[in-house]
Amino acid sequence: MISKEAIKRGYNRGNYVVGAHTPPAYAATLTGTGGEAGLQRDPVRVSDAQLDSLRHVADNVLTATGDVVAWTRDWWAGSMVSETGGKPATPHAVIVAVSSVEQVQAVMRIAHAAAIPVTVSAGRSNVTGAALPVRGGIVLDVCQLNKLIGVDRDSQIVDVEAGMFGDVFEETIQKEYGLTMGHWPSSFGISTVGGWAACRGAGQLSTRYGKIEDMVFGMDVVLADGSLVTVGGYSRAAVGPDLQQLFIGSEGTLGVIVRLRLKLHRLPDYGRAIAYGFKTFAIGLDACREIMQRGANPAALRLYDELESGVQFNRPDLNVLLVADEGARQMVDAVMQISEGVCEELGEKLDGEAIFERWLETRYLTGKSAEGFKRSPGFVADTLEMSGRWSDLSAIYDEVVAAVNAVPGTLAGSAHQSHAYVDGACLYFSLRGDVAVEQRATWYRTAWDAANAVLIKYNAALSHHHGVGLLRAPYMQESLGGAFNLMLAVKRQLDPQNLLNPGKLGLSDQRFYGQEDR
Numbered sequence: 001m002i003s004k005e006a007i008k009r010g011y012n013r014g015n016y017v018v019g020a021h022t023p024p025a026y027a028a029t030l031t032g033t034g035g036e037a038g039l040q041r042d043p044v045r046v047s048d049a050q051l052d053s054l055r056h057v058a059d060n061v062l063t064a065t066g067d068v069v070a071w072t073r074d075w076w077a078g079s080m081v082s083e084t085g086g087k088p089a090t091p092h093a094v095i096v097a098v099s100s101v102e103q104v105q106a107v108m109r110i111a112h113a114a115a116i117p118v119t120v121s122a123g124r125s126n127v128t129g130a131a132l133p134v135r136g137g138i139v140l141d142v143c144q145l146n147k148l149i150g151v152d153r154d155s156q157i158v159d160v161e162a163g164m165f166g167d168v169f170e171e172t173i174q175k176e177y178g179l180t181m182g183h184w185p186s187s188f189g190i191s192t193v194g195g196w197a198a199c200r201g202a203g204q205l206s207t208r209y210g211k212i213e214d215m216v217f218g219m220d221v222v223l224a225d226g227s228l229v230t231v232g233g234y235s236r237a238a239v240g241p242d243l244q245q246l247f248i249g250s251e252g253t254l255g256v257i258v259r260l261r262l263k264l265h266r267l268p269d270y271g272r273a274i275a276y277g278f279k280t281f282a283i284g285l286d287a288c289r290e291i292m293q294r295g296a297n298p299a300a301l302r303l304y305d306e307l308e309s310g311v312q313f314n315r316p317d318l319n320v321l322l323v324a325d326e327g328a329r330q331m332v333d334a335v336m337q338i339s340e341g342v343c344e345e346l347g348e349k350l351d352g353e354a355i356f357e358r359w360l361e362t363r364y365l366t367g368k369s370a371e372g373f374k375r376s377p378g379f380v381a382d383t384l385e386m387s388g389r390w391s392d393l394s395a396i397y398d399e400v401v402a403a404v405n406a407v408p409g410t411l412a413g414s415a416h417q418s419h420a421y422v423d424g425a426c427l428y429f430s431l432r433g434d435v436a437v438e439q440r441a442t443w444y445r446t447a448w449d450a451a452n453a454v455l456i457k458y459n460a461a462l463s464h465h466h467g468v469g470l471l472r473a474p475y476m477q478e479s480l481g482g483a484f485n486l487m488l489a490v491k492r493q494l495d496p497q498n499l500l501n502p503g504k505l506g507l508s509d510q511r512f513y514g515q516e517d518r
């Protein structure tokens, strides 16, 4: 029912590009593509001879600066600050568009032979700078690698190419097969299935259907040398470590995901929702924990702090919790009964239908975190999603909001709890600042530094589902500690020339790991 509504109501009220990148709103106000690069260092140039080879194997190769600026634009606030400050983020690269697995392999072989960096690019809806070609070279656009190969109806597994956009994918499997994947990121219309896996994403109904790492059955991946490997492909296996998980969240640094086998569910007709209000965010968190630990797993369990409850539901006096579920009637009713039992003990019953309806209507509008704030040239808005243990979450909420609010220029920090587990949950913070235009980058980094210092103190995960990209790169080593060296070792083994998306996940952007040239 909730899954059906997503397709019925459409993404961002239909205001987006279907089947290709949708630019963020600020792009419409940009004039010209000149100016020095804001987020590139010593970009690697692709020679005329190499371009000829690429044209020979690819569908399309774009080299004009204007095209490269437009085709590398993403949804990261850091890119927005650079671009609206007169510096295009990454103007030096070539865009290579492909539509088959063989073409991906051919491009990788050319890149491998000539040591050209390759950054995979799909929906470019990432909010971390993950798909920016910071060392130039090739931007490998996989958006036309987008066929639905088929569905194994008995096993409820779909075989799909990586570049298919989420809205087209869900609409097809809902309408043609009566199934859903249940993966509903707030960006589902502007992101691809391969991008979901590459960024280790999570959708709004993850408590019922799982996160992307639970949904991938198997994958085909092209490695840095152009070879093709298949990983996964079993309901479960005890044949050594799960190599598929290596690529889920690798953000294009270990290989190009070209095809995915994804698990599906029967499309539910039945759904229910309830809503309660709590005097404090901490009490609301207790209610979420209790619901999960009593064994209920409602598809959506979302708790908004007072500021967000005011903006979203016109209840600035309360911390509003929405509990919504879909599926078999007996199962949903049992989940609702458990949830109601918990909430009656701790909070005040609200008009669940009205709150549910407001959420259904607004959940796929882009730029929601900035709602309710007056825009000015110095306004910056961003979101930070993390996860921590229940025992720490209330303190993390207080300390992150306080740390961000203490940064000069901050308008407000706020949060909602968006994904819950038996052991902990994701808090999704919104940060908004308004400073002098030339101070935006400083405010932005200072606010992120302040928030991340709290997360590292509590050994919380720096990101729950948006990933790392450039945004979180500076904090990765400190956050992962000794485990960071493991990641480094895997990267060096799989990609010894550092071709694949250099400079992301906190990994080096240097060519050949230390030598700038050979």
Ligand SMILES: Cc1cc2nc3c(=O)[nH]c(=O)nc-3n(C[C@H](O)[C@H](O)[C@H](O)COP(=O)(O)OP(=O)(O)OC[C@H]3O[C@@H](n4cnc5c(N)ncnc54)[C@H](O)[C@@H]3O)c2cc1C
Binding pocket: 074, 075, 119, 120, 121, 122, 123, 124, 125, 126, 127, 130, 131, 142, 162, 163, 184, 185, 186, 187, 190, 191, 192, 193, 194, 195, 196, 197, 198, 199, 200, 201, 202, 203, 204, 251, 252, 253, 255, 256, 257, 258, 365, 366, 367, 465, 466, 467, 501, 504
């Ligand atoms: C308004 C908005 C709401 C959002 N809400 C959510 C949300 O609810 N949940 C969530 O998880 N995310 C969310 N995001 C973040 C973003 O949509 C996801 O990270 C998404 O999975 C990125 O997919 P994409 O196709 O746009 O990838 P891109 O942005 O093009 O690429 C992202 C990264 O993945 C790599 N990559 C992409 N495709 C491949 C591939 N085939 N093989 C290897 N590497 C690849 C790129 O190199 C890059 O490093 C949101 C973003 C926006 C703008």
